[in-house]
Structure formats: C-alpha cells, structure tokens
Amino acid sequence: MDPRKLLDTQSRPNMTTERQRESREDPLPRGGSFDLIGSQLGEPFGQKSGFSVHTNCRVCRTALLLPYLDLGDQPLANGLVSADALAVENETRYPLAVALCPECGLSQLTVAVDPKILYTHYRFSSGVSRAWLVHCQELANSVISEKGFSGFVVDIAANDGSQLNQFRSADWKLLGVEPSDVPTLMVGAHPNEVRANIPIIRQFWSQAVADQIRREHGPVDVVIAQNVFGHVADPVEFLKATKSVLAEDGQIVIEVPDVGDMIDNLAFDTIYHEHLSYWNGLALERAAEASGLRVKKLEQFPDIHGGTVRYWLEHRDGATQFERSPLVSDTVYTAFAQRVSHTIDLTSSIISGIEKTKFLAWGASAKGAVMMNAIYNRWPRATFPRAVIDQTPEKQGLLTPGVHIPVIAPPDDLSDVDVIWVLSWNWLPQIRAQAEQRGFSGKYLVTSPSPRLV
Numbered sequence: 001m002d003p004r005k006l007l008d009t010q011s012r013p014n015m016t017t018e019r020q021r022e023s024r025e026d027p028l029p030r031g032g033s034f035d036l037i038g039s040q041l042g043e044p045f046g047q048k049s050g051f052s053v054h055t056n057c058r059v060c061r062t063a064l065l066l067p068y069l070d071l072g073d074q075p076l077a078n079g080l081v082s083a084d085a086l087a088v089e090n091e092t093r094y095p096l097a098v099a100l101c102p103e104c105g106l107s108q109l110t111v112a113v114d115p116k117i118l119y120t121h122y123r124f125s126s127g128v129s130r131a132w133l134v135h136c137q138e139l140a141n142s143v144i145s146e147k148g149f150s151g152f153v154v155d156i157a158a159n160d161g162s163q164l165n166q167f168r169s170a171d172w173k174l175l176g177v178e179p180s181d182v183p184t185l186m187v188g189a190h191p192n193e194v195r196a197n198i199p200i201i202r203q204f205w206s207q208a209v210a211d212q213i214r215r216e217h218g219p220v221d222v223v224i225a226q227n228v229f230g231h232v233a234d235p236v237e238f239l240k241a242t243k244s245v246l247a248e249d250g251q252i253v254i255e256v257p258d259v260g261d262m263i264d265n266l267a268f269d270t271i272y273h274e275h276l277s278y279w280n281g282l283a284l285e286r287a288a289e290a291s292g293l294r295v296k297k298l299e300q301f302p303d304i305h306g307g308t309v310r311y312w313l314e315h316r317d318g319a320t321q322f323e324r325s326p327l328v329s330d331t332v333y334t335a336f337a338q339r340v341s342h343t344i345d346l347t348s349s350i351i352s353g354i355e356k357t358k359f360l361a362w363g364a365s366a367k368g369a370v371m372m373n374a375i376y377n378r379w380p381r382a383t384f385p386r387a388v389i390d391q392t393p394e395k396q397g398l399l400t401p402g403v404h405i406p407v408i409a410p411p412d413d414l415s416d417v418d419v420i421w422v423l424s425w426n427w428l429p430q431i432r433a434q435a436e437q438r439g440f441s442g443k444y445l446v447t448s449p450s451p452r453l454v
C-alpha cells in the first residue's frame, strides 16, 4: 500500500502491496515514553482485571469498532519472569485482540491494560543499531536542508538522545522530552558521545509540558515523535499539545510502523499490549485534521522497524471538521486474520515434528512471546524449544512470558541442534552468522511472511 493513497479521500485503503519488515529486533523501546494524556476512550481500568474495554476509536471516536483478530489472553510480551516469582504467582493474562474503525481505518486493541501495570514491569533496552543511527542522521539532514542551519528542535520520547545528537553539526537548539531514566543510563554506554549535554525534560508529553516549553523557550521549529504514536492513548490530544508549541511555519515529524506492512509481512507478532494502535495514512490524516494540522508530505522507509512511514505535519488553516468518506472495508483485515490463524496452526504442526532436545529458539523478544503464546493458546501440547538463546545478559536466567521457556546465553557449541526457531525473524542474517560460528548446521524456522524451515 502506498500511504499516499490514503491522503486522497477518493481512494480507500488497499493493504496488499507492502514491503519487508526488517532491521531491528524490536523497535527501540522509547524508554517508556508513552503518552498518558487524555481520556482512556473507554471504560475505567478494572481494579481486579487491570484493563479497560476500549470502546471508541482513538482518532474519530466512532463507537462501532469491528474486532477482526484475536490472539487469545496473553501475558505482557516484555514480561520475562523468574522461576521464584512464578512460584508465588502466575502471570496475569489480558485479552489481545485488534479491532478496526470503519470510519478512519485505525486498527486498535480491544482492551487497554492499565499503564501503571504495563510500564512498571521489568523492561530492557535493546540498544541502538547502526541502521537506526543512519536513519536519525538522514532525518536531521532533511530538516536542516529544509529549515537551515539554525533552529529549535524538540524530540518527544527522546530516549538516549540519538536523534537530537544528529543535529549537533548545525547550530540547532536541542531539547528532549523523556520520562524514563534511559538518558542517564545511556551516558555510560556511549563514552565517546556528548549526548549527556542534551537537556531533557524528564516527563511524559502533555499539554502542561508543551506550555512549559513555550513559556521557557518560545516556539519550536521542528517537533519529532518517532515510534511513540502507537503507544498514545489519545493521539488527538497529543497532537493538539504538540501544535501548541509549534512556530507558525513549524513542522511535526511523526514516524510510525505502517499497518500495511504488518499485514503484508504477516507480522502479527508486533501486536502486543504496549501498542494500542496500528496506523495507516487515512487515520493519521484524520488525527491531524482533528488537531488543527495537516499532513504536508510523507516518506516511506521499508527497512526501518520493518516498514516505517514518516509524516510531516504543519498548521492547517480553516475548519477542522471531518469530511465523511466511504467506510473502510474490513475484507483485507479478515483475510489477514485467516492467514494468521493458518500460520499458528502450521507453525504448531512444524514444531511438533522436531525433537525437543535438539530444538532451540533465538531471541527472547516481545514478538517471540506473542508468537509462542498465540500457538500455546490454541495448541498447548505443541513441542516448544528447550531454551531460547538471547545475548542480553539481563534476560538470561529468566523464563519467557506465558510459555515459560528458559532464556540462555548463546552456547559455545550448537552442532548437536537440529532446528533454531528465529523468533526475532527480522534478524535472521545476523542470527544465522552467529549460529554458524558455533557449529550449527541445521535448519532455521521462520514464520514471516509464512512459516517454513530454511
């Protein structure tokens, strides 16, 4: 799908022609930089259940959301657990299902887990990849070539400052907004960098923070929000706050994974509780309109987070009422759900033919947890690997969420292993290289865009 088509109200989403989902194990966790402003657009969070039923579209407020994909009740995908913790209490599971707004085409989870639960569990930073830094450099160059060598840029969910750091070659004033402790934690990890000197407001993005920036620093030329929009409870309120700090000729740069990529790559394992919504161009345009903004242009980056779209927004003149357009068809989405169902069954069948003692997985990632739990929910007696290899030391010794497979460091010798399940399938080339260094000569199981042994 070319997201540009979705900016033309005459055309409708056609989710059939997308690209490869690749590049990072998981999108860089934005340091817990999710936005909590605005209402929940649903019922209050249940005291016991820990979640609320999501009832109205996060963009256009339509109440008739159409559920199309159900991955069953699942624990939090990043919630690796210790055996000791499990001995006391099993993990809580929450419904994991997606619904479509027929008005604007926004896919969104049918429930919202209480952020207090969602973002207080054990989190891991996956580090910064070379490809991501190149991408950040490209964005900075784009901004500088358009706006010149001086200006004021704010990065919402600035994380470790990687993006802002790319503006240092020019005379730009830098300001990050980031509630987590990632900025301080990362200083030691990057001794050659000067990111520590970037000022960071340690808060969630909100109207109050926007007001503070405007008051203390004046209008902002460029606001950047990468990989945070899917976490936002109320994108319209988020954008209104952003608009309020923007200079008259200012621009907002939003980057989000594209739902068309998710469908084309069958990347249903990118659906988990942290990701409240899955964006397309029409929904983004609607959210912009409702906030007094308009989409000026967009760019596609097939290799970033498996398919990212960058939207450039600017102030919009005139009324901000929606024009009614034809309903979005759910045909593509129901076909996607059928492919997901088939993939779960087929993967279960493949793994059940593998001898457990000679079966390992690689990548204790969130997407791996979603995939294994989706299979486990339907086929609890399937053969799961005896361990999951992961190079992150903090994950080793823990158990994967839900299915409870031990996470281990890469063994020195993999010559007696028959199959490695590449749970972080977007990292297949890197994992293949590392496995072969350790004497592995068996097959790799990958599930995207279809399950197979390679």
Ligand SMILES: [Zn+2]
Pocket: 057, 058, 059, 060, 061, 062, 101, 102, 103, 104, 105, 106
């Ligand atoms: Zn909607």
